[in-house]
Amino acid sequence: MSRRQALGGLAVAAGLGAAGWTAADLAMPRAASAAPTSLFPKGVRPTRLHVVAESALSQPERILVATLQGQLARRRPTGGEVPGIYVDVPGVGYEVWLADLADRYGIDLVEADGAWDLVDLFRQNGAHGEPVDSFVVYRQNEASANVATTLAGLTGAVAVEETLEPVALQHGLRRLLDVRGRDDRWVMENYWDDLRHGVAIEQKPDFDNRLRDYATMAGAFMFFDGNSDFRAEVVGALDPDAAVVGWGDAAQGENAFVSVSSRAGVRTIPADHARNLAPLSGITLNRVRQRPAAHPPRPEAGTHHVAFLITDGDNVQWMLGDFQSSANWFGAPLRGSLDLGWGVSPALIDLAPSVLRWYYDNAAHGAHRDRFVAGPSGGGYLYPSMYPRAELDLHTERLADSMRRSDLGVAQIIDFDSLDDTDLWATYLKRRQIEGLIYLEYSRYDAGRGRIVWANDKPVISARTMLWEGLSGADEASVTATLNDAGRDPSSADGYSVVVWHAWSKTVANVKAVVDNLAPHVKVVTPDVLVRAVAKNVTR
Incomplete structure (x- = not known):
């Protein structure tokens, strides 16, 4: 089955060449500001971040906002304001990184009231003239959550859990795809050639916004299948020295999946609880420096160094x-x-x-x-x-x-x-x-x-x-x-x-x-x- 057949003819309507990714887009990091030596896809640098508290969002709303985050972070700047979204998690590092983005990098911060205010804002105003006005519907806590995240990255849509669909329609979004009951193998069989092969995202379907902003921004395959033959097939199909961002099934020890990836020439970036990588990756620093090290000690007899x-x-x-x-x-x-x-x-x-x-x-x-x-x-x-x-x-x-x-x-x-x-x-x-x-x-x-x-x-x-x-x-x-x-x-x-x-x-x-x-x-x-x-x- 071709990609267009799998989409039910909606690939054209989704505008894959405009709001979504093309194969050429996926060959290199999307953002024009990305450093030439970057090994990972990078978001665009925002000039303004709409900040929403994670605690103010339900689990389905967190996935919706994360995929919207990713859509904004991948749009090429055309001048003027570059909006983005930041999900704040008080009490840990995320509020520190947010303050640092404002203080050191001059990014304006705007408080957002909730998921649907953000949907209304970017459905009406878009990002650089491209409204985010369609969604992929999925079912919570099944594999289709990952399917919807992956296809959001391919189509320019957001992911909407089935109980939120009536609200999404009320807010002017239109259903693009229904992936309920679909799984990661279905995605690989129908969309593999459209996805990045240098980066994939390994994430449990019941994890809410974690990593989904980055997967959407990157147009990367999000999957999870434990330590199965299918997982081995996925890592085996990735590029040499590709990165799997996330974490596998460590129930039998982390070596159970790291060994399989290693033999396939693929490395793991432990990050399955990471948030906000789409906007954070938008900052580009070609080099950073540690504070200077001390000089090595002189060889002094009778001394042990530790x-x-x-x-x-x-x-x-x-x-x-x-x-x-x-x-x-x-x-x-x-x-x-x-x-x-x-x-x-x-x-x-x-x-x-x-x-x-x-x-x-x-x-x-x-x-x-x-x-x-x-x-x-x-x-x-x-x-x-x-x-x-x-x-x-x-x-x-x-x-x-x-x-x-x-x-x-x-x-x-x-x-x-x-x-x-x-x-x-x-x-x-x-x-x-x-x-x-x-x-x-x-x-x-x-x-x-x-x-x-x-x-x-x-x-x-x-x-x-x-x-x-x-x-x-x-x-x-x-x-x-x-x-x-x-x-x-x-x-x-x-x-x-x-x-x-x-x-x-x-x-x-x-x-x-x-x-x-x-x-x-x-x-x-x-x-x-x-x-x-x-x-x-x-x-x-």
Whole structure:
């Protein structure tokens, strides 16, 4: 069946060449302002954001507003005002990013009363002369919610849940398609050639506005089918080193789906709870810079150096949410009283560059510093040993550029029994931008016990120990004892330690408890400084 047959002849009426996407549109990021090196579709930069509180919207209204968000974010500016929508979630990062968009980037903020006021505004006035006046009807909490989101991105429509259809008609919207009872396979069979193949969105149908604005803006395939053969078919059909934004079915462990994606040469960007990526991606920053790092310590006999690095730094949704505000993490009152390493996804330089810039600007920079490294395993969550080598070579080439733009020199790696595969690490470390790698064995992260291997004369440093509630030897007292008893020769790998602390069971306060009980000969540095010290001082 052709796409036009599947649409029941409505493809022409929908104006796919005007209000929707064409195959040529999907080949490159839509916005004219997108950086040439962007690996992700980017929205247009708004000049005015209509702000609506998420709590004021029902679940069906959230999906409606998200798809309207996406439609506005993808329209090419033709001069004058560029309107957008922002869904505020008080108490976490989203209100901070909104204030930053207004203060630093000069975006006007207008309060919106609700979903239907926004529908009326953009049905009548459109965006750059293109009204949003049609909808795709779906049924709540079934696969058709994802189908409607995907087809909204293809047709220029919004997604309307079946109980809202009478209200939508009253507000002057017209039904374009009815996808109730349809599923992701139906979409793939009928529309695959019209969708992006470099980015897909993996999202549960019962998640409301999360990621749907970005999927609509990008014209990307939104799907969810657990760990099925169909899911393997989807990731296998994507482009080399494509990104799946969202999260899979981790009921049997996250490796259940990350392994399948890795073998297909596809990376995962954890983001299934992310909101507002359509307007946030509209800001373009070709490069952002961290506050300067400290100089590597001089090789001083009798000294042991240690760096503390948080886990789960690849998590985009967390960086957008309460990572900023929680006293466990970046909002900790103790932050700035010790050197700390934080992971971050280089994808933020395209997906939410203003957010990345905010973190860098608010990093501690005094007697003690916050410094960022790329989260695992570089440009997304993947297992390098499973990635086809040609795709990994492409990945690391892209990664090096995004790390350059994000001012990152060190990347975390998660893999299985691969520490000694120096040919594998050479694929990363032949890139000038990448100074070293920090290796975490999938289980346990500290299985390498601090061993260091070398590739291209650069270090791959395994975690010596970790802070992790409920695991043997990973409590504060054990970690403190391990570090105090560790080697003190700066020319040996034994003279350096990386401690990874589990983001979900430990806090900055737990790290500080270890630091406060270290012996005087144990010196704390940031992870990037430790990598440079190892490279400079350790005998090969």
